[in-house]
Amino acid sequence: MEILTAKGAGFCFGVKRAIDIAFAMAEKKQKGIYTVGPLIHNPQVIDRLREKGIAPTEEIEAAGISALIIRTHGIPLDLRERVSRAGCEIVDATCPFVTKAQHYAKLLNEEGYQVVILGDANHPEVKGLMSYAGENAIVLDATAELPELKSKVGIVVQTTQPVDALKRLIGKVAEKAKEMKVYNTICNSTALRLRETETMAGRVDVMIVVGGRNSANTTQLARLCASKPVKTYHIETADELSAQWFGGIKKVGITAGASTPDWIIDDVKKRIKDIGGEEADGT
Amino acid sequence: MEILTAKGAGFCFGVKRAIDIAFAMAEKKQKGIYTVGPLIHNPQVIDRLREKGIAPTEEIEAAGISALIIRTHGIPLDLRERVSRAGCEIVDATCPFVTKAQHYAKLLNEEGYQVVILGDANHPEVKGLMSYAGENAIVLDATAELPELKSKVGIVVQTTQPVDALKRLIGKVAEKAKEMKVYNTICNSTALRLRETETMAGRVDVMIVVGGRNSANTTQLARLCASKPVKTYHIETADELSAQWFGGIKKVGITAGASTPDWIIDDVKKRIKDIGGEEADGT
Numbered sequence: 001m002e003i004l005t006a007k008g009a010g011f012c013f014g015v016k017r018a019i020d021i022a023f024a025m026a027e028k029k030q031k032g033i034y035t036v037g038p039l040i041h042n043p044q045v046i047d048r049l050r051e052k053g054i055a056p057t058e059e060i061e062a063a064g065i066s067a068l069i070i071r072t073h074g075i076p077l078d079l080r081e082r083v084s085r086a087g088c089e090i091v092d093a094t095c096p097f098v099t100k101a102q103h104y105a106k107l108l109n110e111e112g113y114q115v116v117i118l119g120d121a122n123h124p125e126v127k128g129l130m131s132y133a134g135e136n137a138i139v140l141d142a143t144a145e146l147p148e149l150k151s152k153v154g155i156v157v158q159t160t161q162p163v164d165a166l167k168r169l170i171g172k173v174a175e176k177a178k179e180m181k182v183y184n185t186i187c188n189s190t191a192l193r194l195r196e197t198e199t200m201a202g203r204v205d206v207m208i209v210v211g212g213r214n215s216a217n218t219t220q221l222a223r224l225c226a227s228k229p230v231k232t233y234h235i236e237t238a239d240e241l242s243a244q245w246f247g248g249i250k251k252v253g254i255t256a257g258a259s260t261p262d263w264i265i266d267d268v269k270k271r272i273k274d275i276g277g278e279e280a281d282g283t
Numbered sequence: 284m285e286i287l288t289a290k291g292a293g294f295c296f297g298v299k300r301a302i303d304i305a306f307a308m309a310e311k312k313q314k315g316i317y318t319v320g321p322l323i324h325n326p327q328v329i330d331r332l333r334e335k336g337i338a339p340t341e342e343i344e345a346a347g348i349s350a351l352i353i354r355t356h357g358i359p360l361d362l363r364e365r366v367s368r369a370g371c372e373i374v375d376a377t378c379p380f381v382t383k384a385q386h387y388a389k390l391l392n393e394e395g396y397q398v399v400i401l402g403d404a405n406h407p408e409v410k411g412l413m414s415y416a417g418e419n420a421i422v423l424d425a426t427a428e429l430p431e432l433k434s435k436v437g438i439v440v441q442t443t444q445p446v447d448a449l450k451r452l453i454g455k456v457a458e459k460a461k462e463m464k465v466y467n468t469i470c471n472s473t474a475l476r477l478r479e480t481e482t483m484a485g486r487v488d489v490m491i492v493v494g495g496r497n498s499a500n501t502t503q504l505a506r507l508c509a510s511k512p513v514k515t516y517h518i519e520t521a522d523e524l525s526a527q528w529f530g531g532i533k534k535v536g537i538t539a540g541a542s543t544p545d546w547i548i549d550d551v552k553k554r555i556k557d558i559g560g561e562e563a564d565g566t
Binding site: 166174 | 449453454457458461462463
């Protein structure tokens with residue numbers, strides 16, 4: 001059984017940056033470091049951070065907090081203001097691409113556009129974007145029907161959305177709006193990972209998608225693979241693997257979300273090798 | 284044989300306005316009135332204007348010109364400047380929707396966008412738009428491959444383009460450009476006429492499309508009908524009709540471009556009645 005691993009699997013730039021910041025702070029043995037919500041969407045990494053003394057909190061005004069790290073997904077403006085008043089050290093680990101999207105949401109609102117955010121309304125990144133986008137802003141997901149819109153519509157995109165969803169949305173908006181301004185804030189590594197995973201899914205007999213079940217981009221990869229269609233398993237750790245999945249399988253593909261650490265991917269690879277896999281060259 | 288006529292067939296707002304302006308000037312018996320190029324794309328109307336003493340000219344500096352009427356499609360900026368120096372009365376019959384598109388092309392260029400004009404590079408309206416759009420501007424038609432573009436792309440549309448062409452173009456641009464600003468300058472009457480004609484073409488046995496062979500929007504109607512597919516004839520006047528086209532036909536549909544006058548449409552209707560047609564209620 002041949003094992004293929006996607007080259008773009010695992011930590012993206014923004015996640016790596018946030019993790020590096022947090023672990024560097026942990027190294028200094030500083031006490032009372034907290035993250036504003038989970039730093040990234042991977043429970044195993046959050047556990048490791050906790051072991052190093054860094055835990056997520058919602059209680060940012062609590063006693064004993066010496067530093068607050070803002071999560072990669074960014075936070076809403078009112079929470080950011082609360083954080084800035086908390087009186088402790090503030091470290092912004094918001095992904096720079098998310099910061100840019102927040103900036104564009106604010107700019108579009110200031111320029112008089114009704115801001116439409118393409119994404120998942122329940123995702124923390126989108127909740128953050130909404131807070132910058134003004135009172136007329138709305139969130140639409142890829143399948144949403146278009147509501148009544150103003151004549152000037154500005155669009156920003158949750159950084160992990162697929163580009164096809166953006167194309168569909170702007171096609172619909174162009175029919176209704178007289179003026180439309182679009183910032184394609186989809187991050188390159190997301191687009192690349194989706195493309196690479198799609199190609200791989202078309203060439204293997206089973207796909208193993210590794211990453212947090214609360215990770216939107218990982219879930220999206222799993223959905224994409226399943227829709228090819230190819231038999232797909234979404235797991236968080238190697239412990240979930242079952243030898244039965246690989247009976248009669250010639251090729252297995254491994255991909256992982258932007259918040260999945262290398263050590264988990266390596267564990268998964270090793271475990272599949274133990275089951276009888278042999279590593280092939282890249283994708 | 285039943286005859287259906289499209290409600291939106293014939294003169295649009297901009298053409299009607301231009302024709303009203305020209306005939307009102309002719310009424311005053313003023314000598315030396317010329318149009319800068321053909322006022323609209325309908326040879327029969329141009330002939331009528333000529334009978335009234337108003338002819339198209341390219342020689343705008345010639346002696347004996349007392350007034351110049353700018354054509355509905357608009358003219359390029361350098362020609363407009365030449366016209367303004369001609370020292371005669373200047374009457375702007377540019378369709379207000381085209382004027383708006385020119386304004387947006389200029390604005391996008393001033394705001395630092397590379398302007399992409401969706402349309403036919405050889406059409407006078409598009410030549411005019413190009414002159415406002417700056418040196419980086421390009422024209423793309425509906426089927427064009429996307430060339431390399433700058434990261435900020437601004438889009439304006441020839442007013443008579445179909446909205447589907449705009450949707451395809453912006454989908455392609457969104458994949459490449461980081462920022463895209465779109466002015467949907469397609470005029471409503473064009474969109475309406477296309478939709479109405481498409482519905483009609485699906486319900487009749489033969490379509491008669493009436494209008495100038497040099498009229499882009501009429502040609503587009505004929506192409507749309509033929510693609511349904513339904514047997515389609517594009518004619519300029521009733522004289523081109525042939526009784527043979529209607530043998531065994533139960534329903535005939537008539538539509539006409541934005542530059543086709545009512546008297547030509549009425550002639551066509553009358554001639555088809557003579558052949559054996561009977562008028563139905565509207566579309």
